[in-house]
Amino acid sequence: LIEIQNLGKIYDLGEVRVHALDSVSLEIQHGEFVAIMGASGSGKSTLMNILGCLDKPSTGSYRLGNIDVAELDRDQLAEIRNRKIGFVFQGFNLLSRTSALENVEVPLLYAGTSAEERRARALAALKSVGLEHREHHVPNQLSGGQQQRVAIARALVNQAPLLLADEPTGNLDSKTSAEIMDLFTMLNRTAGITIIVVTHESDIARYTRRVIRFLDGRIVSDERSEAA
Amino acid sequence: LIEIQNLGKIYDLGEVRVHALDSVSLEIQHGEFVAIMGASGSGKSTLMNILGCLDKPSTGSYRLGNIDVAELDRDQLAEIRNRKIGFVFQGFNLLSRTSALENVEVPLLYAGTSAEERRARALAALKSVGLEHREHHVPNQLSGGQQQRVAIARALVNQAPLLLADEPTGNLDSKTSAEIMDLFTMLNRTAGITIIVVTHESDIARYTRRVIRFLDGRIVSDERSEAA
Numbered sequence: 001l002i003e004i005q006n007l008g009k010i011y012d013l014g015e016v017r018v019h020a021l022d023s024v025s026l027e028i029q030h031g032e033f034v035a036i037m038g039a040s041g042s043g044k045s046t047l048m049n050i051l052g053c054l055d056k057p058s059t060g061s062y063r064l065g066n067i068d069v070a071e072l073d074r075d076q077l078a079e080i081r082n083r084k085i086g087f088v089f090q091g092f093n094l095l096s097r098t099s100a101l102e103n104v105e106v107p108l109l110y111a112g113t114s115a116e117e118r119r120a121r122a123l124a125a126l127k128s129v130g131l132e133h134r135e136h137h138v139p140n141q142l143s144g145g146q147q148q149r150v151a152i153a154r155a156l157v158n159q160a161p162l163l164l165a166d167e168p169t170g171n172l173d174s175k176t177s178a179e180i181m182d183l184f185t186m187l188n189r190t191a192g193i194t195i196i197v198v199t200h201e202s203d204i205a206r207y208t209r210r211v212i213r214f215l216d217g218r219i220v221s222d223e224r225s226e227a228a
Numbered sequence: 229l230i231e232i233q234n235l236g237k238i239y240d241l242g243e244v245r246v247h248a249l250d251s252v253s254l255e256i257q258h259g260e261f262v263a264i265m266g267a268s269g270s271g272k273s274t275l276m277n278i279l280g281c282l283d284k285p286s287t288g289s290y291r292l293g294n295i296d297v298a299e300l301d302r303d304q305l306a307e308i309r310n311r312k313i314g315f316v317f318q319g320f321n322l323l324s325r326t327s328a329l330e331n332v333e334v335p336l337l338y339a340g341t342s343a344e345e346r347r348a349r350a351l352a353a354l355k356s357v358g359l360e361h362r363e364h365h366v367p368n369q370l371s372g373g374q375q376q377r378v379a380i381a382r383a384l385v386n387q388a389p390l391l392l393a394d395e396p397t398g399n400l401d402s403k404t405s406a407e408i409m410d411l412f413t414m415l416n417r418t419a420g421i422t423i424i425v426v427t428h429e430s431d432i433a434r435y436t437r438r439v440i441r442f443l444d445g446r447i448v449s450d451e452r453s454e455a456a
């Protein structure tokens with residue numbers, strides 16, 4: 001599903017060039033459940049943004065489902081982002097003036113679903129993350145962990161085949177984290193959704209079957225295991 | 229230092245009233261190092277906002293250093309927030325158009341420090357969290373964990389006697405988290421700074437000498453221990 005070769009990302013800030021990613025190559029098959037770990041600033045979110053078609057690499061190539069992403073125009077990239085990929089942002093990126101329910105409905109607007117179906121599917125997604133009683137709250141009326149769960153529900157509502165989650169449990173207590181990881185496990189096993197989770201916690205990585213570690217923009221280890 | 233009696237906080241949203249805090253009473257002495265834990269949505273950030281004089285309770289009282297906070301006017305509250313309290317926000321709350329260095333300097337502007345001293349102290353604070361090479365980056369040029377560390381540095385730069393940190397390690401890898409908790413431990417032991425940390429992780433709570441647990445807006449347990 002994902003094939004990256006010699007990927008590089010350089011931020012040019014005038015006097016300084018930051019090598020956020022340096023010659024990264026990897027393959028991820030359909031249906032895998034992968035954890036990405038590594039020190040703060042080691043390039044994990046930068047990689048996730050490229051995988052999610054939100055950013056372009058400086059060097060190297062990225063093929064998604066056999067399509068060279070560099071060849072796509074803006075409309076085609078928007079189509080992929082809305083239909084093929086669910087993305088949980090490290091900073092949530094919720095719309096601050098709209099309710100939890102409306103935030104979760106946003107990806108469904110592109111699919112041309114009817115208003116009743118949008119509402120029903122968004123409510124189901126909120127329910128799956130334990131938030132059905134907060135649907136009308138706007139983000140600043142929600143706790144940090146509740147905002148994070150709205151971002152997760154929004155990433156799930158389109159049932160996209162690829163789920164990219166950048167530290168989805170950073171603001172959640174252990175019981176709620178376990179519920180979210182059980183949900184991801186079920187989606188991976190029953191719906192075959194390919195899932196890539198960035199995490200700092202080994203308790204979370206334990207749910208996956210492969211752990212890729214980054215340091216200074218490079219992959220330093222890539223280990224497969226049987227999930228518990 | 230801190231004396232809270234029968235503290236309550238109700239959010240009135242029309243048809244629904246959310247009891248974010250319900251009859252909370254507790255005392256925290258000078259020099260304590262306390263962890264606050266509990267499920268997502270259980271009231272931790274709401275309590276921290278009241279302790280930090282950023283919000284008022286609906287019922288009950290809060291005495292800080294023997295002053296009844298309800299008696300203070302807006303200027304006196306601003307004075308306390310800037311001089312007596314360092315606050316690490318769960319969502320960081322950095323100014324998006326100013327650099328890491330300028331963000332960390334903000335609390336020093338109120339103290340009337342000279343420009344050279346402000347810069348030197350802000351640089352020292354950034355260095356203490358491992359960010360001296362990122363001083364000119366603005367927040368969206370920083371990783372999630374780097375933004376979190378800028379928020380920590382800003383909370384430390386005034387050397388305030390009370391440090392309130394709402395999930396300060398949520399976006400940090402384990403090595404960087406340990407460095408931050410070692411820093412907090414040193415500040416608590418050598419400078420006598422009273423520290424209250426909201427955390428979801430028992431590895432982080434282990435650095436403290438007292439753990440207070442919340443559930444549905446109430447304290448359900450309060451245990452002291454000897455730190456490792």
Ligand SMILES: Nc1ncnc2c1ncn2[C@@H]1O[C@H](COP(=O)(O)OP(=O)(O)OP(=O)(O)O)[C@@H](O)[C@H]1O
Pocket residue numbers: 134137140141142143144145146171172173239240241246247248266267268269270271272273274275318
């Ligand atoms: N402005 C508001 N209006 C209405 N309800 C609110 C508001 N702010 C918070 N709440 C509600 O109050 C409750 C407590 O929120 P709080 O932010 O204190 O939780 P928390 O313990 O910090 O959670 P987390 O661990 O997820 O950060 C939540 O159920 C939340 O939905």
Ligand SMILES: Nc1ncnc2c1ncn2[C@@H]1O[C@H](COP(=O)(O)OP(=O)(O)OP(=O)(O)O)[C@@H](O)[C@H]1O
Pocket residue numbers: 011012013018019020038039040041042043044045046047090362365368369370371372373374399400401
């Ligand atoms: N727009 C930008 N301009 C300049 N440098 C940037 C920019 N975005 C990120 N960086 C730098 O690139 C490096 C990698 O950032 P990235 O966000 O990928 O790290 P990360 O592994 O996700 O870290 P964390 O675990 O803290 O979230 C960091 O050193 C960061 O300072």
Ligand SMILES: [Mg+2]
Pocket residue numbers: 044045046090166371372373
């Ligand atoms: Mg990141």
Ligand SMILES: [Mg+2]
Pocket residue numbers: 143144145272273274318394
């Ligand atoms: Mg909170």
